[in-house]
Amino acid sequence: MYEERITSIIEDPAQEFDIVVRITREEDIAVARQMAKQLAQEIGFSLADVTRIATAVSELARNIYRYARQGRIMIRKRLEDRDSPGIEVIAADRGPGIPDIELVLTRGYTTWERSLGIGLSGVKRLMDSFAIHSEVGKGTVVITGKRRRTF
Known part of the structure; x- marks a missing residue:
């Protein structure tokens, strides 16, 4: 069931998301970041x-580009709770997958020699929710979200 749902999201994301950015070029990373930033501002973050949301989206898009070469960043508003609306980000690819998820979630872990990125562990720290599903040879899906804080 989970795999069917992920496949349907990847194949036809426009029906469920406010923003869909196809990542195929390095420039798409900046597009995804900017669109996430604009949506977060609209929601009132x-x-x-x-900045946290934009940074997380940038890192997820960079990982897609770097490791899978193509995939999608999909973003939607979460407005069920009017007192605390939020944003959900899904990064999905059909790349090589991650053989050791626990290792890549280790703070400071990188496979890129000159990386200044925060990695998936940083994305997890920046956002309020984080889930990852990956299969070697099939791809990776990261689902993350953030709720707007009320003061």
């Missing part, structure tokens, strides 16, 4: 949280 603080400047700090807008």
